[in-house]
Amino acid sequence: MDLSIIIVNYNVKEFLQNLIHSIEKASSNLTKEIFIIDNASDDGSVDFIKEKFPQIKLFANQKNLGFGKANNIGLKEATGKFILLINPDTIVAEDTFEKMIQFFESNQNVGLAGCKILNPDGTLQLACRRSFPGPWTSFTKVTGLSSLFSNSKIFARYNLTYLDENQTYEVDAISGSFMMMRKEVYDTVGGFDEQFFMYGEDLDLCYRIQKAGYKVFYVHTTQIIHYKGESTKRSSLDETKVFYSAMHLFVKKHLSSSLLVEIILRTAIAARSVFAFIGIRKLILISVILDFIFFDLCLYAAEQIYHSLSTWSGFPNFAIPIVYTVPALIQNFVSLAISNYKKDKISVSKTFIAILISLPILTSLTFFFKDFAFSRAIVLITYVFLFVALAFWRIFFKIIFKSGLIDDDLKQKRTLIVGLNENAIQIGKKIKKKKTDRRTVVGLIGFSNKNIGDKLESFEVIGTDQNIRRVIKENKINEVIFSSGDLSYNKMMEIVSKCREENVEFKIVGSNLDFIVGKTAVTMLDDLPVIDLNYNISMPQMKFIKSVFDLSIVIPSLFLVYPFIFFKSKLVQTQSDFTKFVLGFPNVLNRSTSLVGPQSSEKAEDNFLGKTGLTGYWYIENDNPEELEKLNFYYAKNQNIWLDLEIIAKSLNKMWSKK
Numbered sequence: 001m002d003l004s005i006i007i008v009n010y011n012v013k014e015f016l017q018n019l020i021h022s023i024e025k026a027s028s029n030l031t032k033e034i035f036i037i038d039n040a041s042d043d044g045s046v047d048f049i050k051e052k053f054p055q056i057k058l059f060a061n062q063k064n065l066g067f068g069k070a071n072n073i074g075l076k077e078a079t080g081k082f083i084l085l086i087n088p089d090t091i092v093a094e095d096t097f098e099k100m101i102q103f104f105e106s107n108q109n110v111g112l113a114g115c116k117i118l119n120p121d122g123t124l125q126l127a128c129r130r131s132f133p134g135p136w137t138s139f140t141k142v143t144g145l146s147s148l149f150s151n152s153k154i155f156a157r158y159n160l161t162y163l164d165e166n167q168t169y170e171v172d173a174i175s176g177s178f179m180m181m182r183k184e185v186y187d188t189v190g191g192f193d194e195q196f197f198m199y200g201e202d203l204d205l206c207y208r209i210q211k212a213g214y215k216v217f218y219v220h221t222t223q224i225i226h227y228k229g230e231s232t233k234r235s236s237l238d239e240t241k242v243f244y245s246a247m248h249l250f251v252k253k254h255l256s257s258s259l260l261v262e263i264i265l266r267t268a269i270a271a272r273s274v275f276a277f278i279g280i281r282k283l284i285l286i287s288v289i290l291d292f293i294f295f296d297l298c299l300y301a302a303e304q305i306y307h308s309l310s311t312w313s314g315f316p317n318f319a320i321p322i323v324y325t326v327p328a329l330i331q332n333f334v335s336l337a338i339s340n341y342k343k344d345k346i347s348v349s350k351t352f353i354a355i356l357i358s359l360p361i362l363t364s365l366t367f368f369f370k371d372f373a374f375s376r377a378i379v380l381i382t383y384v385f386l387f388v389a390l391a392f393w394r395i396f397f398k399i400i401f402k403s404g405l406i407d408d409d410l411k412q413k414r415t416l417i418v419g420l421n422e423n424a425i426q427i428g429k430k431i432k433k434k435k436t437d438r439r440t441v442v443g444l445i446g447f448s449n450k451n452i453g454d455k456l457e458s459f460e461v462i463g464t465d466q467n468i469r470r471v472i473k474e475n476k477i478n479e480v481i482f483s484s485g486d487l488s489y490n491k492m493m494e495i496v497s498k499c500r501e502e503n504v505e506f507k508i509v510g511s512n513l514d515f516i517v518g519k520t521a522v523t524m525l526d527d528l529p530v531i532d533l534n535y536n537i538s539m540p541q542m543k544f545i546k547s548v549f550d551l552s553i554v555i556p557s558l559f560l561v562y563p564f565i566f567f568k569s570k571l572v573q574t575q576s577d578f579t580k581f582v583l584g585f586p587n588v589l590n591r592s593t594s595l596v597g598p599q600s601s602e603k604a605e606d607n608f609l610g611k612t613g614l615t616g617y618w619y620i621e622n623d624n625p626e627e628l629e630k631l632n633f634y635y636a637k638n639q640n641i642w643l644d645l646e647i648i649a650k651s652l653n654k655m656w657s658k659k
Contacts, residue, residue, distance in 0.1 A: 002082065004080030005032060005084045006035045007036045011042065013048045015227060019086070019089075019090055037073050040060075040062060059074070071191060078186070085176065112180070113217040118223055118224070120225060121496075128218065129159070129165075131157045131173070132172045132173060133203075136157070138158075141158040146159065173202065185214055192204070203250055299324065302378045351390045412440065414477050416443060416471065417443075417445070419446075420447075428441045441459060445461070445480075446464050446465075462475070478503070479506075479507060480506050482507070482508050537597075545641060549644060550594055558586070562585055578652070596614070617631035617647065618631055620647060
């Protein structure tokens with residue numbers, strides 16, 4: 001047996017299918033065995049593997065045993081001359097296995113090796129070659145010196161960024177996502193230390209292998225793509241806590257030869273853990289602090305206003321520490337209780353709910369604490385200001401920092417499909433037909449200049465694999481899709497490497513053409529029936545918020561803008577798009593239309609699509625009438641106030657540019 005391949009799976013069956021497909025191509029000239037150890041996945045992985053790949057040796061754990069312990073199950077069964085440990089969210093090139101085995105056979109002192117690992121955008125995944133976390137290495141990593149001086153041999157030892165990624169050399173450690181070793185090394189050293197649940201076990205294994213007299217190498221001559229972190233995204237584990245606990249364990253086990261060394265390393269790891277914790281939750285911390293500050297500013301303003309309008313002299317000195325802390329903290333705790341503070345987005349609507357909840361709580365407390373029952377008028381004035389202040393800073397933050405304004409899923413994707421055969425055409429058709437996302441197929445990429453300009457069905461060939469970088473730049477492409485059946489994995493990785501600086505994500509369609517896998521998500525290509533889909537626009541709370549939003553814009557506009565536009569329309573025979581837009585405001589007031597919505601049609605009257613809009617995607621993106629229905633469905637599914645604001649802003653810009 002040439003090669004034993006061990007894969008630990010946890011809830012990533014879609015990625016696993018593509019990996020196995022690439023393994024089959026890469027091992028056509030080798031004898032192999034594949035072990036999949038499933039760590040109690042709940043996404044149907046076990047049944048999926050049994051049905052699709054009955055030839056694979058499957059071990060289905062009843063609970064999540066962790067990465068190292070699960071791998072050890074496969075290691076005990078492995079009989080191949082070489083053993084490969086590989087993550088399920090990867091794909092390998094056709095030459096990967098043969099080149100790695102050739103490297104081992106030419107370097108008998110090498111016991112463990114890893115290849116070049118690419119991120120989905122083509123950049124190098126730094127963990128594929130690194131050093132052990134010694135005192136100086138940890139210090140430079142924690143302080144950011146390794147990133148600041150990434151080309152320095154002195155400062156950049158942790159990820160070895162000063163070394164050429166296109167050279168092969170000995171390293172301290174490689175990534176657990178791709179580790180190939182000799183069977184004799186496993187027989188000598190053993191498998192992973194099961195004290196490590198996840199993270200750190202690869203460092204530990206590399207350390208023990210070197211202690212046994214073998215070398216660990218980074219090999220640049222072949223490469224894989226790794227969609228890093230897919231399993232952890234589907235788990236409830238605190239990834240940061242688990243990672244730094246593993247680092248503590250590694251230091252304790254191998255690098256605590258002196259008290260000073262242990263103190264330095266533990267301090268560095270603890271500091272890094274704190275920074276990582278803050279980094280992940282910085283938006284929560286910012287929200288809590290700003291809410292507290294603005295609450296106190298509103299309270300101070302209310303105090304001054306009430307003081308100027310009455311004979312009240314202000315809060316007594318003994319009460320100031322309490323009144324300027326407790327009410328603001330109540331607001332914070334209510335926001336926390338209703339999940340208003342999130343690490344990836346900020347919400348104005350939930351903030352309003354939190355204010356409405358905290359107001360009666362605060363006024364009720366004054367009945368029990370008479371010494372602080374100064375005036376309910378101050379409370380009411382404070383909360384009037386608070387409605388504006390807390391909403392204002394969130395809106396300002398969203399606009400300036402583009403944080404939470406539009407979710408990444410709602411951004412338009414301009415897509416290239418690589419390939420010209422039937423699979424590529426079918427992918428394009430499915431994307432075009434799919435109503436629930438905003439992909440637009442810009443064109444196809446072929447492999448010969450003679451095909452450029454050809455039309456395959458409704459899709460034009462606009463470039464080749466040789467000029468794909470220029471095509472991406474000129475057409476503002478942000479997504480490139482490969483069909484796993486259309487071209488070799490070597491060719492895919494060649495294209496990915498070539499375009500690594502273009503800020504584009506590369507994705508792969510499953511061999512059955514039923515899903516797209518990428519760094520951000522797994523996207524199903526076939527829509528479910530409409531009745532089974534959850535459309536935002538049909539939800540009662542979204543309808544209410546949308547109505548309030550419409551009226552808050554239309555009512556003042558009927559007094560400030562509408563009269564001028566109305567009289568202007570009587571004097572001028574031709575009406576601009578802006579004039580038509582404003583003249584439709586009375587229809588919004590009588591609830592027959594909405595500011596933003598689908599274009600008027602029979603289908604648009606269906607309850608899940610919402611009311612006809614004075615503007616919408618149909619207006620700002622009407623260059624492709626064939627996609628009108630898709631745009632209407634997409635808007636209905638993803639409607640929210642920020643999406644409405646974005647559409648109105650783009651509509652007004654388009655209207656004014658036409659004048």
